[in-house]
Amino acid sequence: MEGTQNRFIPGLEGVVASQTRLSHIDGKAGELYIGGFALEELAPNATFEEVVYLLQHDTLPNAGQLERFGRSLTPFRMIPSATTDLLARLAPHKVSVMDALRMGVDTLSVSSEGADAERDRRDAQIVLGGGPTIVASYWRMREGLDPVPPRDDLSHVGNYLYMLSGEDPGSARIRGMETYFNTVVDHGLNASTFTARVITSTQSDLISAVVGAIGALKGPLHGGAPGPALDMVYEIGTPEAAETYLRAKLDRGDRLMGFGHRVYKVRDPRADVLSDAAETMYRADGDLQLYDLARHVEKTAIALLEEYKPGRNLQTNVEYYTALLLHGLGFPVELFTPTFAVARTAGWLAHCFEQRAAARLIRPSSEYIGVVDRRWVPLTDRN
Numbered sequence: 001m002e003g004t005q006n007r008f009i010p011g012l013e014g015v016v017a018s019q020t021r022l023s024h025i026d027g028k029a030g031e032l033y034i035g036g037f038a039l040e041e042l043a044p045n046a047t048f049e050e051v052v053y054l055l056q057h058d059t060l061p062n063a064g065q066l067e068r069f070g071r072s073l074t075p076f077r078m079i080p081s082a083t084t085d086l087l088a089r090l091a092p093h094k095v096s097v098m099d100a101l102r103m104g105v106d107t108l109s110v111s112s113e114g115a116d117a118e119r120d121r122r123d124a125q126i127v128l129g130g131g132p133t134i135v136a137s138y139w140r141m142r143e144g145l146d147p148v149p150p151r152d153d154l155s156h157v158g159n160y161l162y163m164l165s166g167e168d169p170g171s172a173r174i175r176g177m178e179t180y181f182n183t184v185v186d187h188g189l190n191a192s193t194f195t196a197r198v199i200t201s202t203q204s205d206l207i208s209a210v211v212g213a214i215g216a217l218k219g220p221l222h223g224g225a226p227g228p229a230l231d232m233v234y235e236i237g238t239p240e241a242a243e244t245y246l247r248a249k250l251d252r253g254d255r256l257m258g259f260g261h262r263v264y265k266v267r268d269p270r271a272d273v274l275s276d277a278a279e280t281m282y283r284a285d286g287d288l289q290l291y292d293l294a295r296h297v298e299k300t301a302i303a304l305l306e307e308y309k310p311g312r313n314l315q316t317n318v319e320y321y322t323a324l325l326l327h328g329l330g331f332p333v334e335l336f337t338p339t340f341a342v343a344r345t346a347g348w349l350a351h352c353f354e355q356r357a358a359a360r361l362i363r364p365s366s367e368y369i370g371v372v373d374r375r376w377v378p379l380t381d382r383n
């Protein structure tokens with residue numbers, strides 16, 4: 001053992017590794033607070049800029065502060081030509097959007113060495129502004145389309161939607177997406193956030209912290225797979241088919257995608273917020289068929305999970321309605337996780353700022369389980 005009081009805790013479960021004022025999860029009560037606000041209150045009402053400001057300044061901005069804050073970010077929507085060139089080279093190889101985002105963010109700045117408050121502030125603007133442009137530009141390149149240059153008269157989220165489609169997104173779509181961004185912006189000390197904090201704690205720069213966090217989010221155990229949840233609803237197809245389909249899955253020992261959570265043992269509060277946003281979206285489009293089917297599948301799944309796994313309290317999680325909402329916004333499955341990353345970047349950065357203030361290198365211990373009695377054997381004498 002390296003330290004004196006060490007006990008190996010696989011996955012660091014239950015270990016309190018940082019203090020934060022950014023978000024608070026009560027898994028038993030099914031509550032999530034962002035910057036002190038209940039998610040249900042903040043997410044559907046705030047603009048994303050307001051939430052980013054709240055995370056960075058621990059207070060909501062007034063009108064003047066919000067206007068200045070929004071304006072300070074727009075110049076960074078333009079990405080360097082080196083980044084665009086890189087994306088253009090990746091597109092013919094159909095590199096995944098998450099990998100393109102990881103590599104693209106890395107090229108946004110080359111002068112980000114060391115810790116300095118002014119440099120941190122600028123790096124945060126660079127990544128917040130440039131991330132959506134990388135995802136949207138690269139996606140269009142992969143689809144054989146020209147990238148759409150950013151507009152500075154649109155909000156952060158409005159501009160992201162615009163750069164993806166080249167069309168004015170309209171206020172209902174912007175509101176739906178803004179609610180999604182606000183809902184997933186931060187969620188305690190998850191793996192990618194922890195990664196960003198570890199990198200920041202070494203006094204490395206914020207670009208490096210976000211690149212590392214994207215790498216962590218990319219893994220299927222974290223970035224999640226809302227895609228399979230959507231596939232499941234599509235495969236079921238009609239309300240009448242739900243029970244037979246779900247029973248067959250559970251009989252086979254399969255997991256139902258979009259249900260269950262490590263922390264929440266009641267309904268994930270993010271699922272409610274996103275379900276409401278999705279309903280508004282589908283209602284505005286005049287077609288509630290998929291939404292109604294998803295609600296029916298959800299109800300049937302929860303009842304069956306209680307039957308098959310009694311007492312486990314397996315409830316709907318964030319992925320289920322993320323899939324429905326993003327699909328309703330016209331997003332292809334491959335953009336689900338990159339869009340999550342673009343929203344979560346604001347949370348990562350706020351954690352980086354907190355970690356800077358904490359000014360403490362994160363350096364846990366390990367438990368040595370190897371041997372200590374080996375003797376050196378020259379290469380020529382080895383079998």
Ligand SMILES: CC(C)(COP(=O)(O)OP(=O)(O)OC[C@H]1O[C@@H](n2cnc3c(N)ncnc32)[C@H](O)[C@@H]1OP(=O)(O)O)[C@@H](O)C(=O)NCCC(=O)NCCS
Pocket residue numbers: 224225254255256257258259260261262263305309312314317318319
């Ligand atoms: C999210 C998840 C990994 C959490 O897992 P966890 O807290 O570690 O739960 P456990 O793996 O301890 O599972 C507890 C029991 O419930 C079952 N279970 C958990 N989620 C289930 C699901 N979605 N469908 C069916 N059974 C499930 C497990 O098989 C296990 O049963 P057992 O005790 O008979 O073996 C898990 O619920 C899951 O795989 N869900 C589906 C994938 C998903 O939606 N992921 C996105 C998460 S945001």
